[in-house]
Amino acid sequence: MQGTSEINNKQLKVLPILISLLLSGFIGMFSETALNVALSDLMQILSITPATAQWLTTGYLLTLGILVPVSGLLLQWFTTRQLFITSLCFSILGTILAALAPSFEVLLLARVVQAIGTGLLLPLMFNTILVIFPAEKRGAAMGMIGLVIMVAPAIGPTVAGLLIENLSWHWIFWLALPVLIIALICGILFMQNVTKITKPKIDALSIVLSSIGFGGIVFGFSSAGESEGWGSQKVIIAIIVGAVSLILFGIRQMMMKQPMINLRAFRFPMFSVGVLMVFLCMMIILSSMLILPMYLITGLGYTAFKAGLLLLPGGIINGIMSPIMGRLFDKYGPKWLAIPGLIIVTVAMWFFSSISVTSTNAFIIVLHSTLMIGVSMIFMPSQTNGINQLPRELYPDGTAIMNTLQQVAGAIGTALAVSVMAAGQKSYLRGVTNPEDPANLLPAFTHGVQGAFIFGMCVAIVGLICSFFIKRVKVEHQK
Incomplete structure (x- = not known):
């Protein structure tokens, strides 16, 4: 097994690694907010209701809510390069699907595929920064990530508005595609393995409880905020099932020697x-x-x-x-x-x-x-x-x-x-x-x-x- 965390930080090509992460993070956040601006146009073009259109955002959040908790496990099972390249492949596939989407159903599938890419990338990005930068320089490095994570959503609506007025909503994704491909090439050329692979035991019950728990909470609150309202049976059941699953998940993690997410961090x-x-x-x-x-x-x-x-x-x-x-x-x-x-x-x-x-x-x-x-x-x-x-x-x-x-x-x-x-x-x-x-x-x-x-x-x-x-x-x- 490769003790990749033992790599001396002087051997790491920090700048190319950082550029690869920032490029992919930027475009992930850009496409998220850019599409939000296009929702009203999509309702007319695809003949869908506001509640249906919101699923393009809810489906994305739901996928992240299910996948991101598992990311701590994935970071210990796969190398930095493997996870980075996989996340970019999902993002590129989702972006191509969205750019070509002829219907709402295909666009929703594309958003879920994109969310898988983002769900793998976000924890990987933060974890890699923590490993490759010493604590005294970590604030500046996290500030660079903050720049990307905040500027991308800021310019997303402006660029999307311009594209919608002059071209079509498909161009939101065609514009993102070249940047993702460049990020993938940078990752293949420069990304190094910076984490230690420990391959902890996979507990299927923890994954199920986590997915139902976080998924239920995100789904319940998102549905309440769209059109269902707090009195809806669907909303109440989703939040209760989610909350109970999270409590059971938490109890299970505290009892396990090798938990899926180590809640002892708290x-x-x-x-x-x-x-x-x-x-x-x-x-x-x-x-x-x-x-x-x-x-x-x-x-x-x-x-x-x-x-x-x-x-x-x-x-x-x-x-x-x-x-x-x-x-x-x-x-x-x-x-x-x-x-x-x-x-x-x-x-x-x-x-x-x-x-x-x-x-x-x-x-x-x-x-x-x-x-x-x-x-x-x-x-x-x-x-x-x-x-x-x-x-x-x-x-x-x-x-x-x-x-x-x-x-x-x-x-x-x-x-x-x-x-x-x-x-x-x-x-x-x-x-x-x-x-x-x-x-x-x-x-x-x-x-x-x-x-x-x-x-x-x-x-x-x-x-x-x-x-x-x-x-x-x-x-x-x-x-």
Whole structure:
């Protein structure tokens, strides 16, 4: 067996490895948000309802929710090169399928195949960064990943809007394909094996419980946020079955000598705080990134391209700030970034809760940019500090836990935000004399959107309270 973790870091071609990971990560995140902007066009072109169209996002999240927990096991069974090349092959296959898709069913299949590629890539990316960079340089490296993960979703809507107006939605995928192929070639040429293959025993029951648990939670919350509503039998059953399966999964992992995901990682307090901060941060990011474009397009009547342009500065600023925050984290630790960051996010959400049809473009751009600066101060420092506390052998488990809970946070955050928005609309219409009057629909929608941002502000306040418990980790278990 190859003791690949024993490779001296001086022998590693760090830059080519990093470029391969960043290219593939960038395009994975780009196609995710770019397609979201195209959903309204897809509903008309493919003659599908909004609830059906949302399955293009839900199916993607669901696949990630099922696959990412297994990634900790896969990282210990297969080499870095094997996993990287496999993930790129799935991404390329899914992208080609999507670009050629003649129907909704084929496009949904393509999204699932793409999600398999992303589900393999995300944990691999974080785990590889942890292994090839020493702890004192890890913040800057994670900041580079933050740049990619934030800039790609930021430019996705703008590029998609431009492509939809001038070509067709298929070009979202044709544009992504060459970048994926270049990333694959870089990986074949330069990717090195950096992890040790231990081949732990595979426990089928753990995989089943994990898949039902995370899959059920993601499916239940996503369905509630789309059209089913919280009272739906399907939603209630999915969430209950998911929650029970997760409890059984957790109990089983704690009893096993070689668990599928080593939940003993939660015994490290800063890891637990880091997981909670990342979870809350993802709820804020993904819920606001759903509600804000929805209001710009549906409420203010902007085109997808114009809405994307308004959100572009914030995304680019966030990307630029990520490496800067990484270096500041290496120098000062997480506390003096996370606390001010959460104050900034809370204030931005409070201002967003006053958004209306009279809000200017400048107001939206400045607020969104401020929100993105705050997010860059929270996300990467909390994540890196948490994983830094883990011993090296728990890195695969730590990255699997972080990445899995990000998908779950996305599903929960968006579902709750949409539910709050819908409830706000209904309560407004109950208070008017003629709820059927079309003149009342836009004020009702605005009232609902404002409520969704107040929900985001409440999540940020919870995060702010948690941030006071974060402490800088002194890394002594590896050099």
